[in-house]
Amino acid sequence: MGYVAVTGGEQAIATSLDLIERKRVAGGLALDVDTILSCLPELVQQVESEGSLWAPEVAATAVKQACGSVEEAVFLMRAYRSTLERLYTSRVIDTDEMRVDRRISAAFKDIEGGQILGATRDYSHRLIEFELADETQASVRDRARELAERLADTAVPTAPDALARVPRVLTYLRSIDMVRDWPVDNTEPVDITKTPLSFPAPRSVILQALSRGLTQAVIAIGYAAIRGFGLSHPTVGELRRGSVAVEIDAPGAVADAPAEDAYYLGSIPVTEVESLIVADEVDEQGEHRSALDVGYGLVVGTDESKAIAMSVLDHSLRADDVRFPTQDQEFVLYHIDGVEATGFISHLKLPHYVTFQSKLDSALRSVAEKGGEADA
Known part of the structure; x- marks a missing residue:
């Protein structure tokens, strides 16, 4: 079901897809997958968890394609997962x-x-660290080195x-x-x-x-x-x-x-x-x-x-x-279920011309009938 009354039909839909892609690239900056994996690990993990697929690079790519929308990225992950062949079943994890x-x-x-x-x-x-806005690659490396040296002197277990x-x-x-x-x-x-x-x-x-x-x-x-x-x-x-x-x-x-x-x-x-x-x-x-x-x-x-x-x-x-x-x-x-819920809520944006017209006609008849009774 589509917006058949929209001028241009398929051309309008193709143009809408071009508009969303232009929105993604309008800033002129390319956010690579490795950066997403490194800087947004918890977002990637949420997409993997809800998408039922442990594939960090794929999840990061979905996040990039979805412009950071978790629900869209999860939808992409589940769609991709449905194309994969299941070759093995793992042993029970202890x-x-x-x-x-x-x-x-x-x-x-x-x-x-x-x-x-x-x-x-x-x-x-839970205070915003505004200095992060001016962070550079060099300052990140320095901070990582400083923390590694500090943690080396503690008894806290850190991976690996x-x-x-x-x-x-x-x-x-x-x-x-x-x-x-x-x-x-x-x-x-x-x-x-x-x-x-x-x-x-x-x-x-x-x-x-x-x-x-x-x-x-x-x-x-x-x-x-x-x-x-x-x-x-x-x-x-x-x-x-x-x-x-x-x-x-x-x-x-x-x-x-x-x-x-x-x-x-x-x-x-x-x-x-x-x-x-x-x-x-x-x-x-x-x-x-x-x-x-x-x-x-x-x-x-x-x-x-x-x-x-x-x-x-x-x-x-x-x-x-x-x-x-x-x-x-x-x-x-x-x-x-996020995909089920998003799909059903999103379908409300699709045309409901016939069903709404039926409801409207019914409501108008009801108003007219009540008006006639009042006149009588």
Whole structure:
């Protein structure tokens, strides 16, 4: 459907595309992909996460083509992803083996392995540094050298010297039988990039949809669940950030082949959160007792707010009763998909001449009828 009444038809559409391209190049400056990767890593990671494709150079190119529009860049990434052939399925990633560069717990002050603040804006003043406007390539190199020398004198682990393995905070809580047990689901995960959403959705679908959902939507709905439009008000048991290895089985390998037989493809950055929510459960003797539910979040990249919100919604969507929208699978999972939401909202810009004329005629008839009744 197009704007058939627009003078020129196809020529007008072609011209509109030329106008958007002219807008991109009007400044006369070429922003190369390496600069985007280096200076805007978190933007690139968001596009990769929501686009369900870990390909930094492609994501940076999409950001450039979209002139910085996240929703357009994600759309481009998903469109590109749909053209790729899937050759292998990776082995299950074990986040216990994460190379951690940041790891905190809001539940305990002292944790085995220690709290590692790592790189975070949590303690910054959020004041704009106007001197960055005059930054040069030389000043950036000098600043990088200065920081490297300063950090070399600290005990803070920095890549590639991140901690290879740290124990989980939840291990202690499980050892004292304070973590509520959920039935183990050993069914094959459903791939939502190949299978349409249906409800009730298995947990594999819930976690996939949350992980690749529109970042701001996941955070907003998670916030709503915490504010009172849900039953989940968590304590972050553990947040860990780092890189995990991606491996595939050797071609022709038998099932359950030894770990050393796998092919290492590379590592991807992830952020993992295990949130704790106090809940009541009934034990084997029929007695009520307090226990801890665990909400789980894992996102590609370093967006901690999204991972925490994901853990909140993971817990919310496992509720037995749906008293709030944040516990309704269809409400949450449909509305956090950025491409779906953008597409539906954007379609409102397309011609609706016939349907609107019908509504207008109906409204005019109603007004006329009421006017006739008033005259009578």
